[in-house]
Amino acid sequence: MSTLKLKRALEKALQQPNRSLFFDREKEEMRIENSETKKGVTVALGGILAKFEGNVEKAAEETVYYVNEALNAFDGAGIKEEKEKRIFPVIRSASFPAEAEEGVPLFWDEHTAETRIYYALDLGxxxxxxxxxxxxxxNWTAEQIREIARFNLRSLPVEMKKDTVAGNVFYFLNTNDGYDATRILNEKFLKEMSEKVEGAMTVSVPHGDVLIIGDIRNETGYDVLAQMAMSFFAAGRVPITALSFIYEDGHLEPVFILAKNRPHKD
Known part of the structure; x- marks a missing residue:
């Protein structure tokens, strides 16, 4: 009878929307766990009652404290881990605000003369x-955010569409996941593309939802690239830069496209 009283007292005190409670009548055990993570604790009601000499009230008070502490520890670790999985870098223009609306400084890093790296917590x-x-x-440090964001970025797909214009090949990444332009920070991806192209490799991030890689094989290709980058830049919801970059030996150099169709490094 005392075991059932303790069971009812625990059910009343421990029941929450995100928790599941199970009772094993034969073993006189109660299992309390997080409904999503399935992490939880199992308590032996008979043993607890024996410890408190059958005092249901004291046994319930002690058990509720122990269970809540344990589950809160599990939930806190899970929430922190889940948040870190949703940290990504985002590329923005060099003129993008350095502060939030409330005047709180945003966390960002230098990238090129045209772009900056900001960091975001993805909310769906x-x-x-x-x-x-x-x-x-x-309690995140700058280095933690950088490391986690780059790691998460590498998990994003890099499937590209291909188009050929006037003998030049252009690859487009446009998944609309909010991080298309950010793939410019995926060094492994850029290196793999550089081994694939036959001419000069260019990288363009005209707005946040597109990344263009050019395999420029003749002078006309630079004119095509300039027109393409400007068109995307003008149409973008989050414009970044109409300038393109030459990618060579792991480095990005902004280039201006001159009238004679030849690149000029900034």
């Missing part, structure tokens, strides 16, 4: 740029 249908306030709240 949108994302929040990481600022110093969020970093302090989550």
């Amino acid at each position: 249908t949108t994302y929040r740029l990481i600022d110093e306030k969020l970093m302090a709240k989550e």
Whole structure:
């Protein structure tokens, strides 16, 4: 009878929307776990009652404290791990604001003269740029964010569409996942593409939802590239830069396309 009283007291005190409770009548054990992660604890009601000499109230109070502490520890670790899986770098123009609307400094790094690297916490249908306030709240260091973001970026697909114009080959990445232009930070991907192209390799990030890699094999290709980059830049929801970059030996160099169709390094 005391075991059933303790069971009812625990069910009343421990029941929450994200928890599942199970009772094994034969073993006189109760299992309390997170409904999503399935992490939890099992408590032997008979043993607890014996410890408190049958005092249901004291046994319940002690058990509730122990279970809540254990589950909160599990949930906290899970939430932190889940958040870190959703940290990504995002490429923005060099003129993009350095502060959030509330005046809190955003966390960002230099990239090129035309672009900066910001960092975002992906929220599904949108994302929040990481600022110093969020970093302090989550106890994230700058180096942790950089490392986690680059690791997560490498997990994103890099399937590209191919088009040939006037003897030049152009590859387009446009998944609309919010990080298309950000693939410019995937060094392994750029290196693999550089081994694939036959002419000069260019990389363009006219707006946030597209990455263009050019295999420029003749002078006309530079004119095509300039027109293409400007067109995407003008149409982009989050414009970045109409300039393209020459990729060579792991480095990006901005180039201006001159009238004679030849690249000029900035």
